[in-house]
Amino acid sequence: MKSTPLRAALVALLVIAPGLAHAAGDLSTVPRISLADFKTQNDQDKLLVIDTRSVESYRGGHIPGAISVPLSAWAEHLPRLKATRKPIVAYCA
Numbered sequence: 001m002k003s004t005p006l007r008a009a010l011v012a013l014l015v016i017a018p019g020l021a022h023a024a025g026d027l028s029t030v031p032r033i034s035l036a037d038f039k040t041q042n043d044q045d046k047l048l049v050i051d052t053r054s055v056e057s058y059r060g061g062h063i064p065g066a067i068s069v070p071l072s073a074w075a076e077h078l079p080r081l082k083a084t085r086k087p088i089v090a091y092c093a
Helices: 003-015 035-043 055-057 071-083
Strands: 048-051 088-091
Touching: none
Parallel strands: 048 088
Antiparallel strands: none
16 A cells, blocks of 8 residues: 555554553653654564554555554454564554
8 A cells, every 4th residue: 555644644653662551551651753763663674563443444555564453452462462572553544
């Protein structure tokens, strides 16, 4: 799927550190990542990119390398997400 500036900006908006320490906390404390850093780190496979939209939306197009973890399925994927050693970038648009 072709990346648009808006999509890229939304992806770069939220980075959740390994272990999902901020998953239930104050989102103002969640680390942020710039678009340039996102592109560099994603190209180097240093991030776990998660598409939180529905499976149907994911199938319609997603950021290359992103995995599908709809918000409704986070509980079942939580052990895998907590086990990752990479920073997690989640997006929904």
